[in-house]
Amino acid sequence: MPYKWTSPPEAPAQEMRLWPHQSLPARGFAAFILTTFTLILIPTMTLLGTVLLWGMLPFVLLAVGGVYFALQQNHKSRLIEEVLTLDKDMARLTHTTPKGEVKEWACNRYWATVNKYEKDGPMPQYVTLRGEGREVEIGAFLSEEERVELYDDLQRSLKR
Structure with missing residues (x-):
């Protein structure tokens, strides 16, 4: 309650x-961001050593940054x-x-x-x-x- x-x-x-x-303590927040980052990176593992990886990486970081920002705003509210x-x-x-x-x-x-x-x-x-x-x-x-x-x-x- x-x-x-x-x-x-x-x-x-x-x-x-x-x-x-x-509902989301600090440890859960860190675990969620790490899990999100890891799950987004799994499909990009096939691109290791190629130029396409560098094209995808900014979008992966932007997605993780967006999730991080949204959760921070939620915490502040x-x-x-x-x-x-x-x-x-x-x-x-x-x-x-x-x-x-x-x-x-x-x-x-x-x-x-x-x-x-x-x-x-x-x-x-x-x-x-x-x-x-x-x-x-x-x-x-x-x-x-x-x-x-x-x-x-x-x-x-x-x-x-």
């Missing part, structure tokens, strides 16, 4: 961290983090974008509400927090089932 309460439910302040799935803090009086949400920008939302916990838009939001099971005249999304990067579970979890936590 890509979210976790970092403090026990009986603590005076609860904190929840949310993050996108990290997964650097999102959201932290929801619920203390006795306040609810605070801090959203860090992949570029490092920090967006914050805070409101009195008594007035904070959790909303779930099953079909009307930008995605199915869209979860938002509302309070202080603003409505902010939470966990938009989670899967549909995880957003449903997040909604139920937030409902229970805000009622305490």
